[in-house]
Amino acid sequence: MKSKGKAAKSSRKPWTEQDLDLEPENSEPGTSEQEGSEASVHIGGSWRGVLRGGARERGGGTTHRHRRSHNSNKECNVRRLESNERERQRMHKLNNAFQALREAIPHVKMDRKLSKIETLTLAENYIKSLTSIILGISSSRLPPGETPTEASAASLLQCYQQHLEEDGDESLSQFLTQIHSFSQES
DNA sequence: TAGGCCATCTGGTCCT
């Protein structure tokens, strides 16, 4: 499966301790065949432009092409490594949340795991389905002649928020379980 | 082989 690829990814280490010990002049981007081009860094055997794409110029046209003068090159590299690690951890947390979401939503079992976009789409549909179920239940308990209103949705939201405050992280799955059993009983 | 999906790096921007 993907594990092979992930293993290969994890071995990708563009910045190493060795890099930190490089002489500033050696680590300066664009010193050889890259001379004269955009500031670049050597990553995983390829050169990446430090300034690329329109989004890079959001800060206002003239960006700094070279490292900031008030930080040493080594200091910049250390900060970059730390920043990379934080970003990795952040993405891992995001992926864990996606995995939790995959497990929370019912779907046809597949030999492969749901992609992120599939997970989000299914979750959206699932939420809409649950909402309509709940609104249907509440309308069936209304006095004859009355229809579900926005008040029903508001009370649903209020109920959910109450669960969030009371139960923390586990609240969503518990709430959905309650809804499921409730809809089966009625 | 092309396209989809993903992990990772990176610099800019926002927020505390």
Added chain:
DNA sequence: AGGACCAGATGGCCTA
């Protein structure tokens, strides 16, 4: 000032 967040870029793996 520093961390979080975001989006673009890149390259690897997998599948049709």
